[in-house]
Amino acid sequence: MPTADELKQRIETAIPGATATVESPDDVHFAAHVAAPAFAGLTRVQQHRMVYDIFTGELGGAIHALSLKTEVP
Amino acid sequence: MSENPLRDAIQQAIDENEIILFMKGTPEQPMCGFSARTAAALQSLDVPFAAVDILPDPRIRQELSALSSWPTIPQLFVKGELVGGADIVAELYASGELPEVLGVDAPEGAPAEAPAGADPAPAPLGIENRLG
Numbered sequence: 347m348p349t350a351d352e353l354k355q356r357i358e359t360a361i362p363g364a365t366a367t368v369e370s371p372d373d374v375h376f377a378a379h380v381a382a383p384a385f386a387g388l389t390r391v392q393q394h395r396m397v398y399d400i401f402t403g404e405l406g407g408a409i410h411a412l413s414l415k416t417e418v419p
Numbered sequence: 420m421s422e423n424p425l426r427d428a429i430q431q432a433i434d435e436n437e438i439i440l441f442m443k444g445t446p447e448q449p450m451c452g453f454s455a456r457t458a459a460a461l462q463s464l465d466v467p468f469a470a471v472d473i474l475p476d477p478r479i480r481q482e483l484s485a486l487s488s489w490p491t492i493p494q495l496f497v498k499g500e501l502v503g504g505a506d507i508v509a510e511l512y513a514s515g516e517l518p519e520v521l522g523v524d525a526p527e528g529a530p531a532e533a534p535a536g537a538d539p540a541p542a543p544l545g546i547e548n549r550l551g
Contacts, residue, residue: 390503390507390510391489391501391502391503391507394489394503394504394506394507395488395489398489398490398491402490405490405491406490406491411453411491412491413505413506414506415506415510
């Protein structure tokens, strides 16, 4: 079962320069706040896709829900 | 001819409905909190939108996500473009940007007259056109 800390590490590893805060009450539902310079110039949809892409195949499975907020720092 | 009629039907629904929400359940009877909140945001703006319940057939969700490169439900499309899922719609709603994204007037002041009836939708996806 993934932990909030694992998700944070994976986001920060996958997106260069990203800072992530991830919370989860149950290790199934997650809420992530991700700030990354790499988001600059991208639409919100593109920003969220970058994060979703890290967890392809896990969303809806081990990661039941991932709520996202993205920003350019 | 495409060998994937369901994906074609989804694409056609996206193309033919200016505002279309793919959700779990219906706006009246949402089956998931994220879908409920997203539908409620649209309804609060009194904007007519088409809604597709993805639950009756799991292939709808599969094909939709393949087409949109977006893994989760709900998904809101405006003028053929994916606007986002529940988080983005909530963010746009909170910031007051949603009416502009939807191409409607902001709700403050006199609400715009509701359009008299939206186009009938193709049957295979069970699309229902609704007024907020």
